[in-house]
Amino acid sequence: MPCHVEQPAAAGAARPETVGDEAARLRNKPTLTAHDHLERLEELAGVRHAFQRITEGAADAIARAFHDAKQRKRGGDARTLQAITQECVGRLRGGERLRVVDAGIAGGVKVADPSTGAFFKIAEDTVGIYKGSAVMADKAAKHELAMLTHLHEADAARLLTVPLASCVDVTVRDAAGRPERVYRVQGFSRHAVGGRTLRVGSGDGGRTTHVCAELDGVAEELAAGLHLAPSLKAPSSGLFTRHEYRRVRGVRDPDGFPRLGPATDALLESVGAGRHAAESSGVCAQVEAEHGVVLDPLQRVHVEHSATVARDAGGVPSRLPFG
Structure with missing residues (x-):
């Protein structure tokens, strides 16, 4: 658990404020009265609801693309699962903004939406960390979400910049409408942290x-x-x-x-x-x-x-x- 310091955007590289940026700004917004404090909490609640809608809007496309990519992989496609998922997600409505990213091996396939500053993960054991168990991968995702919720509420949270987080379970169905698989898609607001x-x-x-x-x-x-x-x-x-x-x-x-x-x-x-x-x-x-x-x-x-x-x-x- 190393410590990072967020870096500002480079000079001349101004970008629109994302939902995560807005949440961070509101957490640090100075308040002097009880009314100011309540107003800030209401604004934060609105940002969280907005992020929930962003996650719900992208989760369906990500889950469907990942499901199709797995089927193609089983059918003999020699490309990586990430490459196949990118091709599949680009064909879906609303998927043209989504980009599969290389961000470590744990946590399954990762997808970013640069237009909203959101980052998504599918709780799927793609590299055998849990011996291929989807149940254990879902459990790890649940613990991660619970940890972020705790950090939001902890007394020490004033020292932390904690991402917004959301979790959506998506049922993928076949052409006849029969359920084939349920995928857990996690959404986070991206932070400017790295090496x-x-x-x-x-x-x-x-x-x-x-x-x-x-x-x-x-x-x-x-x-x-x-x-x-x-x-x-x-x-x-x-x-x-x-x-x-x-x-x-x-x-x-x-x-x-x-x-x-x-x-x-x-x-x-x-x-x-x-x-x-x-x-x-x-x-x-x-x-x-x-x-x-x-x-x-x-x-x-x-x-x-x-x-x-x-x-x-x-x-x-x-x-x-x-x-």
């Missing part, structure tokens, strides 16, 4: 270990909040990638902070963070100077990241606080 986003842990079986002093405390807090046991696996080599972050203050941006009414503006003014001030003052400036933090909510701050390959962990624990 470039890894900060704590290892993505290659321990040959290279990523460490980050800034995230070490976050990992420990997550492990404690989710009651995870410490990892017993030590790095298998002496090669480390040390990640470091440097906070850089920019100019104050009054327009970047939401306008929540005169009362909020008066509160900001009273603590020395008024909208029209050139810089913070009063209590706000005093706390910033004493504790080395950026307290001013109108102050733009960005972080510069650097990664260095070394033979030591630089004083950061190399074992994860969770297994």
Whole structure:
């Protein structure tokens, strides 16, 4: 269970906001009143319902394409199951947006919909992990969905960006309408994580270990909040990638902070963070100077990241606080 940091889109590569992006934005939306909080929860519920509709709309095409692909494979088609599934899904109504992707071997065939930012898996043991048992594959899918539900509700969820998730059981029927097979299709909102986003842990079986002093405390807090046991696996080599972050203050941006009414503006003014001030003052400036933090909510701050390959962990624990 390594730790990743989501990467923003590259400059000039702006893309439309997906349902997953909207959910992440709403989770981090600042609220000051009980009404604001309830409004945010209602908006989040609407996003979850929208994602459920996206999953239901794609699940039928994915299940039918996968079923047809398996039959062709049994009939002697020498291509991979993924390649056959891509051909089959492209012929179905609504399947032209779907793309079969190579994303590991566990969890069956994976399909992405770039237009919605959704990612799908068919709970099917295609590589013999469960000795071909569809029941065990369905059980693993159920546990995965339960785990995500728990993370959404856990106290430590404020430290996590958890994907939206949905599960649809699709019955595939023959030409006469008789049921042939039921497939469990899982849908997730995609996250911008991968090899470039890894900060704590290892993505290659321990040959290279990523460490980050800034995230070490976050990992420990997550492990404690989710009651995870410490990892017993030590790095298998002496090669480390040390990640470091440097906070850089920019100019104050009054327009970047939401306008929540005169009362909020008066509160900001009273603590020395008024909208029209050139810089913070009063209590706000005093706390910033004493504790080395950026307290001013109108102050733009960005972080510069650097990664260095070394033979030591630089004083950061190399074992994860969770297994």
